[in-house]
Every structure is written in C-alpha cells, then in structure tokens.
Amino acid sequence: MPMLIHSFAQIFGMDPLPVDRGSIAFFSRATWIQHALGDPCAFHTTLYAASAHLDAFQGANISTMTLYHHTVALQLLQGRLHDPDAVMSESLMACVATLVFFSAAFGDKESSGIHKKALMKMIKAKGGLVDPTIGTFLSEVITAGVLSEAIIIDTTLDIPFLDVPPTPLVPPSFFISAILRRAATKKGGYYNLSPSTTEIFREIQSVISLQSDEPGIRAKWASRIAPLLLSLDHRHTGQFINDEFLVSDTEAISEACHVAALIFWLLFLDDHEYLAPFSMDVLQLLVEKLRFAVSCGSMDTWMRTAPEAHTFP
Known part of the structure; x- marks a missing residue:
C-alpha cells in the first residue's frame, strides 16, 4: 500500500522534482494524497491509478492489485452515487474522471462510456465547473480525462456548460x-x-x-521547407550522424522542436507541388530523428516544461 502511494506521488506529483505551486503535480503530491487518506473512495481510486500506471509502464497485463483497487473503487462510487443523502462532492467527480481516463487507456470503450456519462450528469448537477472549491485542479483533471478519452476512443468531446x-x-x-x-x-x-x-x-x-486557395502563401512556406528537407541524408535512415551534438537538455529540446516543426510542415504542405519529390522515407527519417532527440533530453525536463493541463494523468 505505501509503495503505491509513493508511486502516485512520484508519477503524478513528480516528487521529488521542483514543481510550481498550484500545478496539477503540486496538488497531486500534497492536497490530493492528504484528501485520499481520509476518503475511502478517493483512496482506492488513487491506488488504482498508481497501480494501473505501473502495469502500463512495465508492459504487463492488468495486475491483481490493479483489479482489486478498481473493483473496490467502483463499489464505493456506486454506493455514493446511489445514496440519496450523499453529497455530490468534487472529489467524487475527480475519481470518476480518473476512471474515464484509465478505461479509455486500456481500450475499454464500454466502461469509459459509462464513466463519462456518469461524470457528465454530475457536472450538470453541480452546474458546471465554474469556481470549483478545490480550485482549477478539478476542471483540468476532468478536461484532460475527457479529452484523452475522446482522442483514444474517438468519441465526441462534450463537457456540459463548456463551449467545446x-x-x-x-x-x-x-x-x-x-x-x-x-x-x-x-x-x-x-x-x-x-x-x-x-x-x-x-x-x-x-x-x-492558411487556406488551400492561397497558393502564394503556401508556395512561400513550401520554398522555405524544401531546402531543410533536402539537407537530410537519406542514406543514413535510422542512423544519427549528429549524435555528439545532443549533449545537453537544451540542445536535445532544440533539436526535437526543430524536427517536430519539419514534420508539421511536411504534413501540412504534402499536397504542394514543391514537396512532391519527398516520400514516406523522409517522414520516417524525421520521426526517427525526433524520437532520438526526445530520448536525449531528461524526462523530468520534458515533464516540468510541458503544459500542466495536459500532463495528468
């Protein structure tokens, strides 16, 4: 049990890395864990999240521990939701949002849909996500969970009282x-x-x-991107002749951003006549270079500089 709590603090709270006060990571490692220790529903949901993340990280099947905490969390949630005297708390909504995310992450479309439907009803009952008592953490967790579910399961992104x-x-x-x-x-x-x-x-x-009916603008960008693509050495696909230059986080991040921009422009302008000679081999090379650049940067740097609203869970 303590191992999973510690794991949750490390994974979602990024402990012991320095994080900004008010961020999701700060809330997860401090306020949320303290709250979970006094709320059985939040407690088992927290341990389920930590255990499920460890299963996914290790590439293992869903463990017995994960199934146990998931089952108990569901039982407690159902009991609270069916209790007419129970208060529709914001922590309860955060628990359901967590289940929405992990159900989608595990490819369980039916369960994620059920959890999402319940979450939407709870949001409507609360009158939206404006000025939540526990701060912007709740709205960010719900938004991130529902957004992730919409992307993974390919469903409609819809949150009551928000113009999505x-x-x-x-x-x-x-x-x-x-x-x-x-x-x-x-x-x-x-x-x-x-x-x-x-x-x-x-x-x-x-x-x-930029619209396709603006050939002048598109031609200008195509002419800028073409020389950069030509500079790639097609004979070294999967081999990185500039490995020695990625010796710091700054250089790794700079290279990753540079390659990501090339990929973006290649995909954005792929129908332009100037870029016609470039094949999927070029895109594959760019993807491999991007993966390499990302791997050269330390994980904590990427996490601490990422938009907080998109890093949970």
Missing part, C-alpha cells in the same frame, strides 16, 4: 480558437496556460488558418 467544439476538428481549428479565447477570458477554469504557451497556440492558429 464538435469533432472532428479540421483546419482552421476551432479548438485552437477556443483555447485562446478561454486563456484570454479565464472563464470556466478550462485552461491555465502560461503566456509563452498561449503564444505558441497563437502561432499554430496563424498557420492552420
């Missing part, structure tokens, strides 16, 4: 616009993004707003 655009999201993406709008208005507790992260989304929005 319907899927599929195609350029120009209304999802990006919604992120920027909520980041600017700070309404609904949907995103709590830093100015630098918001600026990245603004740049993405400016790019995806």
Whole structure:
C-alpha cells in the first residue's frame, strides 16, 4: 500500500522534482494524497491509478492489485452515487474522471462510456465547473480525462456548460480558437496556460488558418521547407550522424522542436507541388530523428516544461 502511494506521488506529483505551486503535480503530491487518506473512495481510486500506471509502464497485463483497487473503487462510487443523502462532492467527480481516463487507456470503450456519462450528469448537477472549491485542479483533471478519452476512443468531446467544439476538428481549428479565447477570458477554469504557451497556440492558429486557395502563401512556406528537407541524408535512415551534438537538455529540446516543426510542415504542405519529390522515407527519417532527440533530453525536463493541463494523468 505505501509503495503505491509513493508511486502516485512520484508519477503524478513528480516528487521529488521542483514543481510550481498550484500545478496539477503540486496538488497531486500534497492536497490530493492528504484528501485520499481520509476518503475511502478517493483512496482506492488513487491506488488504482498508481497501480494501473505501473502495469502500463512495465508492459504487463492488468495486475491483481490493479483489479482489486478498481473493483473496490467502483463499489464505493456506486454506493455514493446511489445514496440519496450523499453529497455530490468534487472529489467524487475527480475519481470518476480518473476512471474515464484509465478505461479509455486500456481500450475499454464500454466502461469509459459509462464513466463519462456518469461524470457528465454530475457536472450538470453541480452546474458546471465554474469556481470549483478545490480550485482549477478539478476542471483540468476532468478536461484532460475527457479529452484523452475522446482522442483514444474517438468519441465526441462534450463537457456540459463548456463551449467545446464538435469533432472532428479540421483546419482552421476551432479548438485552437477556443483555447485562446478561454486563456484570454479565464472563464470556466478550462485552461491555465502560461503566456509563452498561449503564444505558441497563437502561432499554430496563424498557420492552420492558411487556406488551400492561397497558393502564394503556401508556395512561400513550401520554398522555405524544401531546402531543410533536402539537407537530410537519406542514406543514413535510422542512423544519427549528429549524435555528439545532443549533449545537453537544451540542445536535445532544440533539436526535437526543430524536427517536430519539419514534420508539421511536411504534413501540412504534402499536397504542394514543391514537396512532391519527398516520400514516406523522409517522414520516417524525421520521426526517427525526433524520437532520438526526445530520448536525449531528461524526462523530468520534458515533464516540468510541458503544459500542466495536459500532463495528468
């Protein structure tokens, strides 16, 4: 039992790494664990999350420990939900959101759908996610869980009282616009993004707003990306002749961002005549270079610099 609590603090709280106060990681390692120790439902949900993550990380089948805590958590949740005198607490909603995520992660579409339906009813009963007592943690956990479920299971992203655009999201993406709008208005507790992260989304929005009926703009970007793609050594697929230059986190992150940008532009402009000569071999090489660059950076650096709203669980 203590091992799973410690594991939860390390995995979701990123303990003992320094994290910002108010972040999901900080809440997970402090307030949430303290709350879970006094709430049987949150306790078993927390241990289930930690155990399920360990199973997935080790590439193992669902363990007996994971099944046990999952079963007990479900029993306690059902008891609370069917009790007319029970209070529809926010911690209960966070527990259900956790079950939504892990059910989707394990490919259990039926269970994730049931949990998600219950969660949506709870949100409606509470009147939305505005000004939750336990802070933005609840809205971020619910949003991350439901968003992950929508991506993994390919379902509609829909949260009551939040203006979430319907899927599929195609350029120009209304999802990006919604992120920027909520980041600017700070309404609904949907995103709590830093100015630098918001600026990245603004740049993405400016790019995806380019339409196919603007050949002049697309030709300009295609002419810029082509020389960079030509610089790739096609004869060294899977071999990295610049390994020695990725000696620090800064260089690894810089290389990862550079290669990710190349992949983005290659996919975005793949229908342009200037990029016609480039084949899937080039894309495969870029993907391999990206994986290598990511592996060269320390995991804690990636986690501590990632948008907090997208790192749980």
